[in-house]
Amino acid sequence: MQAFCIETKGAPARLCEIPQAPLGDNQVRITIKACGLNFADLLMQKGTYQDTPETPFTLGMEIAGIVAGTGNNVSNLKPGDRVAVFSGQGGLAESGVFDADRAILLPDTMSFEDAAAIQIAYGTSHIALEHRARLQPGETLLVTGAAGGVGLTAVEIGKLMGATVIAQARGQDKLTVAQNAGADHLIDAGEDLRARVRALGGADVVYDAVGGEVFKAAFRATNPEGRLLPIGFAGGDVPQIPANHLLVKNLSVIGVYLGGYLKFRPEIVRDSFSTLFHWHSEGRIKPHISQVLPLQDVATGLDLLRDRKSTGKVVIRINSPL
Template sequence: MLAYQIQSAGEQAKLREIPVPAPAEGQIRVAIRACGLNFADLLMQKGTYQDTPAAPFTLGLEVAGVVDAVGAGVSHLKPGDRVAVYSGQGGLAQFGVFDAERAVLIPQSCSFEDAAAIQIAYGTSHMALDHRARLQPGETLLVTGAAGGVGLSAVEIGKLMGATVIAQARGADKLAVARAAGADHLIDADEDLRERVLALGGADVVYDAIGGDVFKAAFRATNPEGRLLPIGFAGGEVPQIPANHLLVKNLTVIGFYIGGYLRFRPEVVRNSFETLFAWHAEGRIRPHISHTLPLSEVAQGMALLKARKSTGKVVITI
């Protein structure tokens, strides 16, 4: 089978022919139909992601497809089931073996492309805003990088949870995407973020995927008792948070990493995914996929992420 694989540390990933794997006890083999790309895939290629597997490994963190075979001890899934799997690796291939407990059934109404696009972006936003930040109806949510995969899902989920959403992104085209997802107010990345947010009454919850100066400006525009979620650092700089400023405004900075929950509270991830797929079946969420590419063009998909030329998700079909 074909797999987009890194064979040794520091090596560039490329499509390779490798044997089709067999599922071990507690595992399923999935004939993969779609895999979402993530910024983490770029970091794994550089070896800088916190959960980079030991080489050799196949890239691709979130997959959707059809169960092809089951290992010993698996009784709740069977060949032919349509599943989504937050795999952490192995998704950019024609087949993959994954722990059965990570698989979630997807409704017939949900395409494989949507199922691949929902997991990390929507799972991150749903768990961060609901489980961690406890976003309340009527509060103001500021989303930076609002046209990216996680940012756009945060706009959509924030509106579903009853918040007023301020979306920050670069350029009219990306801001239009955020507005279509439900944003109430738009701020271009070239504008003074702190000034604009304060003029709108300040933010109660900040969902920041950029870091650096953007986080600093959002921090200064947060209302007393506000909560800040440093979700990612796409701008390249991890912000340093002045603890004395937290005290003055009684602010809370909340750490969140969806992959960590797979180790110590996997049921939180499963419950979130089940909620999200139910919302999709009800027509309440619709992932924005700006590019759909075949497995032969996965390098081009990675380049789109690196150059920030995509909005929402890039999905590889297999």
């Protein structure tokens, strides 16, 4: 079958032919129909992601498709079921074998493309804002990189949770995307972030997907007892946090890593995905997918992420045979 894989450490990912993996007793074989791209895929190519697998491996962290086979110990799924799987790897292929306890049944109303776009971006934001930061109605949420894959979902979920949302992004087109997702106030990346946020009353919760100088400015615009969520470092620099400033304003910096929960509290991820799928079926959330590309154009999709030319999610549609 075809897959977009990394064969040796340091080699570029490429489309190649690989054999089907054997099916274990507690696993399911999925005919993959769609796979979401993530910034972590770029880091895995460089070998700098915290969960980069040993080579050879296939990229692709979140998939949706149809169950083609089940292991001997799997009783809750059957061939023909439509499912989503937060796979961590192996998604950019025509087929894959995954642990059955990671598969979640899709609502009839959810497309494969939406299911592939919803898991990591929405799951990260939902767990970050509800489970970790305990965002409350009436609080002010600042989202940096607000038109990106995770930032846009934070805008949408923050608004659903009753917050006033300040969105920061680069350029009017991206700010308009954030506004359409529910942002109350818009700040261009070229403006003085600290001054603008403080003029709006400061931030109670900061959801930062950029890092670097943007995080520093947001840090200084956070209200006493505020909570800061360093989600990613798309700007390239991991910020160094001055502990003495945390003391002065009683601030909390809270780590969030969706994949980490699968290792010690997987029910947090399952419950979050169930909530998100329910919200989707009710029409309360709708993934913003800027590009849908075929498997042979994965490199183009990753370039869009690297060059920050996409908004929301880039999804790969895989026309796998059943």
